[in-house]
Amino acid sequence: MFLAIVPIAHCARPGDPVAELQETNTETNETNGLHWGPNPKTYSNWTTHSNRLIPVYTFGINLDSVRGQNSIYRSEEKLKELFGFVPTKTVNPEAEYFDQTDVYRLQKMAVDSGKKRIILFVYDGMDWQTTWAAAINKSGKVPYREGRGTGLHFQDYRGATTDFGYFVTTPHNSGTDVNVDRQIVTSPGGSTKGGYDPKEAGDKPWSIPPDANYPIAKGKNTKHAYTDSSASATSMTAGIKTYNNAVNVDYLGREILPISRQLQSEGWHIGVVTSVPICHATPGSAYANNVHRYDYQDITRDMIGLPSVFHPGALPGVDVLIGGGSGDKKEKDGNQGENFVPGNPYLTQEDMEKINLANGGPYVVAERTSGRKGPEVLEEAKAKAIAEEKRLFGFFGVKGGHLPFQTANGDFNPVGSRPSKVEKYTEADISENVTLSDMSLAALDTLEAKGKPWWLMIEAGDVDWANHSNNIDNSIGAVLSGDQAFHSVTKWIEEHGGWDDTCLILTADHGHYLVLEDPEVLTVK
Incomplete structure (x- = not known):
């Protein structure tokens, strides 16, 4: 397994128009119809988050x-x-907008109303424009220019009561x-x-x-902080405003229980699925506690029930x-503190x-x-976990985790960008890995086999990257x-009892x- 790094500039690909557009804009830094950041004169001028209102779709x-x-x-x-x-x-x-912490409250209300299956489907970094x-x-x-929109399955799906709104994501600080x-x-x-x-x-969101x-x-008249993924995920899972980099702790660093652990104490089963490393900010905030999102190994320990620096008793x-993380190696990592172990x-x-096991x-x-x-490796493990009434852990990925x-055209042949080098994958990188759909279905089957009630987070983390x-x-x-993946999930729900006791929040x-x-x-x- 390897991931090669090659220079950005190479021949654009005829017949793949979005890749060609990306390459052209990257090489010239001209806008050509779209750009990133506040400066409309250059293609790439802002590579991190913003304080935009964020859409939410409920089912x-x-x-x-x-x-x-x-x-x-x-x-x-x-x-x-x-x-x-x-x-x-x-x-x-x-x-008309509300707050990101209301996503937590909506889950609580769904539980109180009798729902027995709660799915929080998070597209990391996907604003209305994306x-x-x-x-x-x-x-x-161009099927719409404002509102809920149409064209994607999660926009068009009407198999359940559905709604659309948008919320503020700003952190405490x-x-x-x-x-x-x-x-x-x-x-x-x-x-x-x-x-x-x-x-x-x-x-x-479209304003x-x-x-x-x-x-x-950087406003002339008003300056407010924009969020990172851990503060925002904590808002959705624990219902509080906190500082950027916090994982289920408040602005003073005090532990806050996410909804998954509240429900777990009441007999619910818990699942987390992600297309990026298993302990990144969003999946980590589904369950763990830590004062800093980059303390990866300890966040993983919380998630898999081992003693951590925050929870010595586990x-x-x-x-x-189930998620990514395989394929990376580090000898040093100052963000993880004195107990960092070289290796993955x-x-x-x-x-x-x-x-x-x-x-x-x-x-x-x-x-x-x-x-x-x-997919075969994951399917075999899922079947064994169900048959023997055990837990399921999946660890996949390429270099980078x-x-x-x-x-855009459905293949796995990316082109480059100004802040990042192009990634190239081997045939093994594709065949030996799984998709978000594969992981989501494995999680659904395993949780359902354990019996309701259960709570599941699914993260499409590669949007953010x-x-x-x-x-x-x-x-x-x-x-x-x-x-x-969302399409696979809705089909699974329809084939497993329908929506009467299910709540899905996609945001x-x-x-x-x-x-x-x-x-x-x-x-x-």
């Missing part, structure tokens, strides 16, 4: 309890309760410092506070912000954990051996295996790959800064 429940007149953003009192202070220029008596780009490319036209070894916050409050000013950003620099915390661990940065060899551990382990097809990146790279080809491919944790000035450039398929 099995609606959003009436949190939006419009029930929005936290209409109430100064509720905002103070949420943040611990009233963010500047954030109260909006006409807000969704729009994928829908345009898939349909070959950015700039908080911590001590990983002591698991404490050393500078509470950070350097930039959270908030959302609709007059500077717009009051809808053009009056101040293009406001969404990246947590119970999840019932199903996400899971130590010793911990892998401890959890393996073959060594007396609780998990049937499926991992990328040379010469074997990934993620699954191979799918591109593509958008960080300002790579429209990878971005569209990642959204479409996630949509294929993203934050946005990036894709701007489509001429969306028609993506209509060529």
Whole structure:
């Protein structure tokens, strides 16, 4: 297994128009219909997150309890309760949007209403514009310019009660410092506070912000922090505002129980699936606690029920954990503290051996295996876990820890981007790995076999990686790959009792800064 690095500039690919567009824009840094960042004159000028409003699609429940007149953003009192202070220029008596923490509350309400299967489907980094780009490319036209949209399965699916809304993702603050070894916050409050000013950003996800620099915390009149994946995931799983880099701890570093562990204590089974490393910010926030998102090996220990620096006595661990992380190696990692073990940065060899059923551990382990097809390896492990009533652990990926990146035309042949080198995969990289659909179905089967109730997070994490790279080809491919997984999930639900006791919330944790000035450039398929 290997992943080669080659220079960005090489011949564009005729017959693959999105790849060709990506290559051309990358090499010239000219916009040609789209760009990333506040500067409309260059293709790539912002490679991280933004403070955009984020869409949410619900299935099995609606959003009436949190939006419009029930929005936290209409109430100064509720905002103070949420943040611990009233963010500047954030109260909006006409807000239709709500808050990311409401995703947590919606799950709680679904449980209280009698739902026995809760699925939180997170597209990491997929804002409205990213969704729009994928829908345009898939349909070959510009089917909408605002609202829920159409063209993707999660936009069009009507097999259950469905709703659409959007929320604020800003964190409590950015700039908080911590001590990983002591698991404490050393500078509470950070350097930039959270908030959302609709007059500077717009009051809808498709709004053009009056101040293009406001969404990246560089506004002329107002400055609010934009979130990272761990603070935003913590909002969705634990219902609080916290600092960037926090994993289920509040802004002072105090432990907060995510919904998965609350439900687990009541007899629910828990599963986590991701296309990126198993302990990255979003899947880690599904279950673990840590003052810093990059303390990977300890976050994994929480998830698989081993002693960690935060939980020396160990947590119970999840019932199903399937994702990436295989293929990476590090000798040093200052972000992980004194107990970092050289080798795989996400899971130590010793911990892998401890959890393996073959060594007396609780998990049937499926991992990328040379010469074997990934789906077959996972299917065999799933069948064994079900038959022997054990837990299921899957560990796949290429160098970098993620699954191979799918591109807009459905293949695995990415082109490069300005901030990132192009990835090249061998035939083994493709055949020995699994897809998000494969992992999601394995998790669903395993959890259902254990018996309801259960809670599952599914993360399409490669959307975020593509958008960080300002790579429209990878971005569209990642959204479409996630949509294929969502399609598989809805079909599974329909074949396993339907929607009466099921709630699915599909959303993203934050946005990036894709701007489509001429969306028609993506209509060529």
